[in-house]
Amino acid sequence: MTILQTMAIRIIQEQELIIGPIAWDEAKKVNGLEVVYDKREVKMLQDDPQVVDRLVHQYERLFGRASVEVCKEAVRDMISEVPKDQLPVALQEN
Secondary structure, rough: OHHHHHHHHHHHHHHHHHHOOOOHHHHHHOOOOOEEEEHHHHEEEEOOHHHHHHHHHHHHHHHHHHHHHHHHHHHHHHHHHHHHHOOOOOHHHO
């Protein structure tokens, strides 16, 4: 499992704590992710930071800026492990 895939899973799980199963439904809409809710599985069809960006923006589109902060908090301890050029823009500190 890649670090970006782990980030995506953590983000979905953290959103699920707040909004419930809708978090998984929204993740299914993200281009580049394959989500199997019953098994709580997430596969990245491409190991690309833009996929994680699209996931974060999907939640932001529906639930606003606070959801972006939830996403950042979910992966805060992992950010240092990702090379700067591979860190999803949505997770970078401004």
